[in-house]
Each structure stands twice: as C-alpha cells, then as structure tokens.
Amino acid sequence: MSSDLMTIAICWELGEKVSVEYANSNSTLYYFCPEPECLERVAPVQGKINIFFRALNRHVTGCRHEKETTESSGAPGKPKKFTTAVPPTTVPTHLGIIPVSSRKTDPDPTQLLRLSQQVRTSPVTHPGTFQEVVDAWQTMSTGERNQHQLTIANQTSSYANAFTSLIHTGGGNLSAVNNSSIAWGPASVKLYGGSFFIKTFNKLNDGINRARIRIIVRPGQAYFSQLTHGTNINLFLHTTPTINNKGDYFEIPPSTPYSGFIIK
Numbered sequence: 365m366s367s368d369l370m371t372i373a374i375c376w377e378l379g380e381k382v383s384v385e386y387a388n389s390n391s392t393l394y395y396f397c398p399e400p401e402c403l404e405r406v407a408p409v410q411g412k413i414n415i416f417f418r419a420l421n422r423h424v425t426g427c428r429h430e431k432e433t434t435e436s437s438g439a440p441g442k443p444k445k446f447t448t449a450v451p452p453t454t455v456p457t458h459l460g461i462i463p464v465s466s467r468k469t470d471p472d473p474t475q476l477l478r479l480s481q482q483v484r485t486s487p488v489t490h491p492g493t494f495q496e497v498v499d500a501w502q503t504m505s506t507g508e509r510n511q512h513q514l515t516i517a518n519q520t521s522s523y524a525n526a527f528t529s530l531i532h533t534g535g536g537n538l539s540a541v542n543n544s545s546i547a548w549g550p551a552s553v554k555l556y557g558g559s560f561f562i563k564t565f566n567k568l569n570d571g572i573n574r575a576r577i578r579i580i581v582r583p584g585q586a587y588f589s590q591l592t593h594g595t596n597i598n599l600f601l602h603t604t605p606t607i608n609n610k611g612d613y614f615e616i617p618p619s620t621p622y623s624g625f626i627i628k
C-alpha cells in the first residue's frame with residue numbers, strides 16, 4: 365500500500381489517465397482507480413492542502429490506494445495524514461482546456477478493465493496554463509523536450525517542436541508567432557513615461573509590414589514590479605500579433621491564463 369496521495373485516475377469519457385487537477389476542473393466526468401484488480405469509481409476532493417482522488421465507496425482490499433482512503437475519511441479530529449503530502453509536479457501534456465466531445469454512458473467492469481490496460485503506459489493527461497507549460501519547458505533537458513508530448517489546439521507534438529526560437533526563424537516571419545505553437549526570443553526592456561516597453565530584438569514580417577513586437581506593461585499590471593530599465597529578457601509568445609495603427613509595431617491582445625506573453 366502506498367502512502368502517496370492518489371493524484372492519477374482514468375477518465376472514462378476521455379479514455380486517458382488524467383491528473384487530479386484535470387478532474388477537479390471536470391468534476392462531472394467518470395473517474396476510476398487505474399489498478400486492474402480494483403477499478404473503483406473515484407472523485408476529486410479538496411483536502412486541507414491538496415486535491416486528491418478518493419473512492420466513492422472503497423478501494424478493493426489490497427489496492428495500493430486503499431490506505432489513504434481509509435485514513436482521509438477517518439473520524440473527526442483525527443489527523444488526516446495524507447492530505448498534507450505534496451504530490452509531484454505533473455508535466456503538462458496540453459496547453460489549455462481539453463475539450464470532451466460527448467458524455468458516454470456509464471461503463472461496465474469489462475470496459476473499465478480494457479481501458480485500464482490500454483492506458484497502462486500512456487502519459488498522464490494534464491492541462492497546463494501558458495505559464496506552467498513554459499516553466500516545464502525551461503526545466504527540461506534537450507532530451508526531455510524531445511521526449512515529452514505537448515498538445516496545442518488539438519495538435520500533438522513534442523515540447524522541442526512546439527517551441528520556436530524567434531532568433532532561428534530566418535527571415536523573421538511573423539507567422540512563427542501564433543495560437544498553435546509557442547515562440548520565444550530575446551527582448552529589451554525600457555522604462556518610458558512610467559511604463560515599461562518590451563521590444564523583440566528581431567523585426568518580423570507579415571508580408572506587408574516589417575516591425576518588432578512591442579508589449580507595454582503599465583503600473584499595476586503583471587510583471588511591472590519585476591522589470592528593470594535597460595535589461596534584456598526572454599519573451600515567450602502564444603498569441604496573434606497585429607500591426608498597430610501607425611504601422612510601426614506589432615501589438616498583442618491581452619493575456620489569458622492560456623495565451624499571451626510570459627517573461628523569463
């Protein structure tokens with residue numbers, strides 16, 4: 365039996381192993397224990413510190429997830445030992461929200477067993493924000509970037525292929541900056557009129573205009589307190605720039621958790 369929190373289950377509708385963070389954002393779906401001898405239905409619950417999976421009834425005797433279920437549903441006042449463990453950081457497999465096409469009918473035990481065997485060695489489906497995806501990429505070795513899958517806008521490639529360096533785009537084609545991949549490159553930071561102006565080193569070309577990408581960070585906005593005049597930063601972009609009215613800079617739409625810009 366394990367003393368780890370249960371943070372991975374199988375999602376029937378998705379047909380994949382999923383992280384508990386995914387399940388917590390999609391709590392109406394059908395999740396079950398991946399252990400072939402168990403396959404008990406589970407649901408995400410919020411503990412004192414972490415979110416984890418708990419069996420709706422109980423895991424079968426001998427299931428590696430049996431113990432924490434018993435302890436975390438223990439008597440009132442009893443310390444919930446396993447709710448304080450911090451699960452390992454899961455590498456995002458998707459940037460953004462994963463669409464679930466349709467609600468399937470509830471599975472029978474044979475279907476659950478078949479699915480658990482199919483996904484035994486598959487990666488854990490874990491949607492990440494733009495920040496989480498960039499953080500994961502940054503900590504990976506070149507080998508790991510080739511090895512880990514990343515799905516953006518329904519297209520699956522590796523972390524290595526999903527990230528494009530603006531320095532290496534040759535003619536500086538603006539199409540490298542888009543909503544189906546992540547572009548990154550150096551940019552300068554200048555303070556002007558109380559706001560920071562971030563500009564890419566390279567000019568980019570959209571077929572008509574040739575200009576740098578510019579982001580203005582005003583007081584109170586994200587990153588403002590971390591920027592310093594006269595420094596260079598790495599800028600990560602997952603967005604669609606458009607030329608401004610004067611035609612001298614490409615500007616980007618406001619960021620969301622899943623798009624926009626990240627500064628490193």
Ligand SMILES: [Zn+2]
Pocket residue numbers: 397398399402403404423424427428429430
């Ligand atoms: Zn189980």
